[in-house]
Amino acid sequence: MSDFQELSDPQSINQRLVDQYTEIARLAGALAHEIKNPLSTIRLNMDLMAEEFAESESPRERRVLAKVRVVQRECQRLQELLDNFLDFAKVRRYNFQPTDLNQGVRQVLELFKPKAQQAKIELVDYLASDLPTVLLDREAFHAALLNLMLNAEQAMPDGGQLVVRTYSTVQGVALELIDTGCGMDEETLEHIFEAFFSTKKGGSGLGLPTAKKIIEGHGGRITVRSELGRGTQFTIHLPIPRQLPAESSSVAASAPSASSP
Secondary structure, rough: OOOHHHHHHHHHHHHHHHHHHHHHHHHHHHHOOOOHHHHHHHHHHHHHHHHHOOOOOOOOHHHHHHHHHHHHHHHHHHHHHHHHHHHOOOOOOEEEEEEOOOHHHHHHHHHHHHHHHHHOEEEEEEEEEOOOEEEOHHHHHHHHHHHHHHHHHOOOOOOEEEEEEEEEOOOEEEEEEEOOOOOOHHHHHHHOOOOOOOOOOOOOOOOOHHHHHHHHOOEEEEEEEOOOOOOEEEEEEOOOOOOOOOOEEEEEOOOEEEEOO
């Protein structure tokens, strides 16, 4: 193959893009780790100062303590932001295994149930009984699904209902999450999967982009519909593998292939 053909070959282009992204992710991760080190030192010293001034009755020292508390909260927020960023930026190695999607959904619902009860959210599931087996990295997919449920919970501060539904499609399976929350306008919908975009006070803006990245890493896609004052529907589409492997497969940035419709 000539140099020109190699430069224009789709597989070569894709590999170069993967290599470039991997290098950028590595550098970004290294930078985040470098920030975390001095941040940990700052947090430790703020904790020591807070402990030292905790029993003080002096008005001046109480004011100092209040300022220390502010720095502690901001350090905690920055720590969470860095953790979320590292989770978003890292190159994932997926351990795909034949999985019953409904079983995975039930496990996440069970994990989410205490928080839903506390938030006065009714959980309703309609899980189809005839779903084909899909290939999932259970840990990564569960994290993405839980992220979507937490997003729904935040959209229903006064309680509501979250419906979870699975069904077969022409090319695979679909999973819907429908909430009765506040909904989103069109401008918000255009940006919700962009990194660092958030309408929530103190939100990192990385939860939904990370979930989308994980779903796409499974060869799937996620769509969203929403209406202000009525709620939001996220739909995850996953492919059916052409052939189920005898053993689990571990790959980096490589998703299962969908079967022909």
